[in-house]
Amino acid sequence: MVDLAALSDRPARLTAAGLCLLLGWAAGSAVAQDIAFPGAEGFGKGATGWRGGKLVEVTTLADKGRGSLRDCAEKTQGPRICVFRVNGTIELDSPIMVGSQVYVAGQTAPGSGIQIRLREADHSPLIVKEAQDVVIRFLKLRPGEGAGQGNTVDALTVEDASRVYLGNLSMAFAPDETFNVHVSGGVASDITLADSLLAFSLDNANHPDGAHSKGALVCSTEGKGYDCGRITLWRNIFAHHRDRMPDLKATDIGPVEVINNIFYDPISQFGEFYDLAGNARISYVGNLAMAGPSTVDPPPEAVQVFDWVPDHLISVIAEQNLSRYCKSGQPLAILSPSALIHEIRNGPPLSAPVMDPGRLPEELPRTTGDALPDRSHRDELDKTALRNLARCQGKVIDSVDQVEGWPDPVLRPAAPDGDGDGLPDPYETSNGLDPQKADDIWAINPASGLSQVETWLAGLAGDIEAPGQ
Numbered sequence: 001m002v003d004l005a006a007l008s009d010r011p012a013r014l015t016a017a018g019l020c021l022l023l024g025w026a027a028g029s030a031v032a033q034d035i036a037f038p039g040a041e042g043f044g045k046g047a048t049g050w051r052g053g054k055l056v057e058v059t060t061l062a063d064k065g066r067g068s069l070r071d072c073a074e075k076t077q078g079p080r081i082c083v084f085r086v087n088g089t090i091e092l093d094s095p096i097m098v099g100s101q102v103y104v105a106g107q108t109a110p111g112s113g114i115q116i117r118l119r120e121a122d123h124s125p126l127i128v129k130e131a132q133d134v135v136i137r138f139l140k141l142r143p144g145e146g147a148g149q150g151n152t153v154d155a156l157t158v159e160d161a162s163r164v165y166l167g168n169l170s171m172a173f174a175p176d177e178t179f180n181v182h183v184s185g186g187v188a189s190d191i192t193l194a195d196s197l198l199a200f201s202l203d204n205a206n207h208p209d210g211a212h213s214k215g216a217l218v219c220s221t222e223g224k225g226y227d228c229g230r231i232t233l234w235r236n237i238f239a240h241h242r243d244r245m246p247d248l249k250a251t252d253i254g255p256v257e258v259i260n261n262i263f264y265d266p267i268s269q270f271g272e273f274y275d276l277a278g279n280a281r282i283s284y285v286g287n288l289a290m291a292g293p294s295t296v297d298p299p300p301e302a303v304q305v306f307d308w309v310p311d312h313l314i315s316v317i318a319e320q321n322l323s324r325y326c327k328s329g330q331p332l333a334i335l336s337p338s339a340l341i342h343e344i345r346n347g348p349p350l351s352a353p354v355m356d357p358g359r360l361p362e363e364l365p366r367t368t369g370d371a372l373p374d375r376s377h378r379d380e381l382d383k384t385a386l387r388n389l390a391r392c393q394g395k396v397i398d399s400v401d402q403v404e405g406w407p408d409p410v411l412r413p414a415a416p417d418g419d420g421d422g423l424p425d426p427y428e429t430s431n432g433l434d435p436q437k438a439d440d441i442w443a444i445n446p447a448s449g450l451s452q453v454e455t456w457l458a459g460l461a462g463d464i465e466a467p468g469q
Contacts, residue, residue: 036103036135036165037454038463041352042232042257044165044192049101049133053079055422055441055453061088069114073098073126079133081453083422084109085414089406091119100131106138106370106377107168107460111412113370113377114139117173118146124154124174130186131161137461138370138377140170144400149208151176155198160186160226168461169196170369170382173400175205178241179216183226183277188219189253192232192352197369199239199385203267204398213267213396216246218256221277228277230254234352237262237368239385240294240396243269251278258284259352262360263302264326264389265292267396271303273339275312283317283347286354288361289334290326292388294396299325299332305339317347322357326392365389373462379407427456 035045059067069090072082079101087109098104106114116125116139125143128134141155155171158164159182171178178198181188193216203213215238219228229250238245238261245263248271250256263270270289273282289302302323307314316339323332335343355363365386370377384403388394397403415424418435425435431447433439441453448455448466459466 037461038450038458040165040192042192042194042234043190043230043254043351044163044232045351046190047133047135047163047165049163050079050081050103050135052442053081053101056080056082057422058082058084059086061086061090063090063092069104070096073102073104075099081105081457084114087111087113088409088411089115089117091117092125093120095121095123095125095127098126098128098131098134098136101133103135104137104139105457106136107372107457109138109377110414111376112379112410115406115409116141117406118143118153121146122148123152124157127157127159128161128164129157129159131164133163134161135165135167136169137167138169138372140370140379142171142173142381142406144173145175145202145205151208154178154180156180157182158188158191160184160188162187162189162191164191165194166192166196167194168367168370171196171198172200172381173202174214175202175207175212177214177217177244180220181218181228181231182220182222183228185223185225187227187253189227189230191230192234193236194232194234195368196236197239197382197385198236198241200381200397200403201241202398202400203242203396211242213240213242214244214247215241215263215266217244218246219249219251219277221249226277227251227253229256232257232259232351233261234259235261235364235368237264237364237385237389239264239389240394242267242396244272245270247272247274248280248282249274249277250280250282255281255283255348257350257352258282258287259350260286260355260357260360261288262364262389263287263289265290265294265394265396266300267294268296269300269304272306273303273314273316274306275309275314279312280314281347282315283350284321285317285319285350286357287321288357289321289323289332291324291332292326292392293394301333301336301339303334303339304336305342307338307342314342315344315347316342318343320354320357361389367462372460379409380404381407423452423456431455
């Protein structure tokens with residue numbers, strides 16, 4: 001049985017007191033270099049291969065070309081951090097194929113942040129394929145129907161990639177999956193999706209299979225010789241999808257974890273766990289499933305297990321979960337009869353801490369999605385999804401027009417950077433640096449024990465309390 005009492009129940013952001021602990025943890029220790037940023041958890045927390053690289057500024061909202069997000073994220077150019085000097089909506093005619101050793105730091109965007117949608121593209125706006133050591137944080141990924149049929153348009157796709165951390169993303173308007181981890185003869189492992197809002201996928205849109213509003217599909221497969229596992233879904237909110245909340249498979253490479261997520265208002269199914277890819281070990285711990293206005297009556301169980309391949313084993317750890325009608329609070333079944341057969345009591349240790357699921361409706365909306373501590377990135381679409389969750393309202397949609405489409409961004413200029421080293425002047429002034437003299441961004445900030453650039457990024461994200469943000 002999972003020992004919940006032994007797991008830390010940490011707040012979503014480090015406080016000033018926590019910064020003192022961070023100092024001792026970071027200074028003179030390799031431990032600080034072992035995780036992507038303070039507070040990173042789950043199997044993907046080791047995505048650190050971008051560290052020590054160059055800072056690349058995104059200076060245009062253009063689809064491609066110098067200064068574009070594509071130019072930073074795609075090129076095979078060694079370790080790098082993409083920081084934004086602009087904000088607004090990027091419209092794509094083809095997917096951005098995110099390469100290895102990159103940190104896409106959406107928290108650096110001024111105004112209401114970066115929203116990405118499709119224009120003529122017929123695949124997901126961001127695809128992390130055959131890449132390692134990737135961090136993507138604080139973006140709004142809202143593709144829409146794109147061009148052609150919508151059967152390949154997710155909000156975000158990860159394929160044959162490893163050491164990937166995806167955090168504080170707002171994902172919506174996908175006619176296929178909202179989030180997909182795929183293997184096509186390779187390996188997908190050591191992946192975290194955390195603190196993200198997945199809402200309003202498109203049901204009767206342009207998918208060739210018809211109604212197809214989906215939440216997350218983890219370990220979809222193609223070809224032979226693949227492995228998929230060691231994947232964590234942690235502290236996410238799923239709202240208004242037909243089903244796949246989530247749809248999970250795995251192989252012997254390791255488990256899939258579903259920890260402290262809210263699953264709200266599916267039409268037909270919550271969790272669907274399958275043995276189609278191989279031997280699947282799944283930990284489903286501390287989650288809250290809630291039937292809403294779109295949900296069939298009687299509602300499905302929170303977890304359904306499908307044991308379809310005789311030679312494959314499937315097991316489920318299910319601890320401290322809640323399932324209920326959103327409006328009345330009347331409890332619902334957590335495990336289907338098949339899930340009860342495959343439930344086990346002793347499983348692998350969890351890779352992320354667990355909080356009481358009864359606290360999730362209060363705690364998660366504060367920080368989930370593209371939500372900076374100063375609330376500047378939170379836009380009306382995400383507010384609508386969170387209001388629906390709080391009020392037990394809303395429904396699965398067919399068209400973006402049913403929720404008034406893509407929000408118009410709030411545009412603001414970036415903070416000045418007088419010396420051009422990438423660190424903004426307010427940060428430099430507050431941290432004892434000269435804003436007119438270029439600094440080594442990887443020099444250690446004595447107040448945090450992290451490098452200057454990591455201190456800046458962590459302060460913006462609310463991972464730590466840092467001056468000058």
